[in-house]
């Protein structure tokens with residue numbers, strides 16, 4: 300048995316947990332090693348099992364408590380820590396928000412006292428879900444394995460109850476009978492199986508259609524507050540470039556502020572639907588281009604645009620995209636990011652092109668998990 304296999308069988312006893320760090324972990328030190336622990340609270344003394352090792356660091360999960368802290372609450376989900384979705388069900392949601400704000404402030408110290416927060420219901424917020432199905436078992440995978448935890452499809456508290464297995468109509472149950480990946484999304488007319496069907500919904504009076512397989516934000520309660528915050532950064536008659544636009548949701552919703560928009564995105568069907576959405580909303584001055592933003596140069600037509608909205612995947616913007624924004628006539632950049640680390644990296648780089656952060660907002664799209672969205676407004680003269 301090699302060292303890693305040995306470590307994965309180990310239980311470390313009486314470990315004192317240190318401070319909260321990124322990704323839902325607390326940090327501890329043991330036998331000269333750094334150990335990241337999930338499921339504990341700083342100051343608690345616990346036994347942990349090791350889940351994963353790298354050369355420098357070990358990762359573990361609490362399995363027994365020796366001394367608990369008074370802020371621990373009783374966990375409301377039988378699959379907490381075994382399904383790998385949530386990181387914070389053992390503390391209050393208020394405390395989770397305080398931790399997330401403080402971790403974000405660690406990356407942007409100047410914003411420590413001026414970060415704002417958009418949050419909503421801590422449960423039932425997911426408007427889509429991806430269940431796995433194997434031998435008639437349906438649910439999320441257990442953490443670090445391909446075994447299914449079938450309790451999750453009956454119970455998961457982050458998911459809108461309409462997407463739980465027992466609440467699905469007979470018609471949908473029949474359609475997904477033999478499917479390995481069950482991808483469900485709430486739509487205006489019910490539930491769509493979103494790798495096979497399109498989704499349609501309204502954001503106030505704006506109608507949005509997402510193609511099969513297209514991206515859509517998952518927190519049904521915070522979509523409008525997030526979009527309204529973006530709109531608050533826009534004046535009227537703006538010329539806008541929207542990068543990583545998906546099916547065009549941000550610009551379509553912000554139509555009252557926009558005179559002309561060019562959207563860029565690499566998923567061809569999303570581009571087709573962005574164009575259809577613009578027509579359905581009677582926005583003739585909107586156009587969309589299918590391009591790989593990590594490989595292809597930014598089209599010259601964008602270089603004169605003064606307001607840019609970017610909403611990239613977790614990898615953030617590339618050096619080339621940052622440089623293009625720097626060279627362009629962009630004066631206002633609205634950046635919505637699902638990864639604070641790549642946002643921090645990109646904002647440091649964009650500062651070298653004269654941009655300054657004017658507003659920073661934590662949008663808690665993913666309560667009870669360690670994930671969150673960050674909205675940043677950057678400006679330059």
Ligand SMILES: C[S@@+](CC[C@H](N)C(=O)[O-])C[C@H]1O[C@@H](n2cnc3c(N)ncnc32)[C@H](O)[C@@H]1O
Nearest residue numbers: 514543544545564565566591592593610611612
């Ligand atoms: C976080 S989503 C944002 C979508 C859109 N703003 C929304 O809220 O619906 C990121 C988008 O980037 C797109 N994308 C991923 N890689 C890309 C690339 N290399 N070039 C252009 N777009 C890309 C994805 O298809 C996805 O639509």
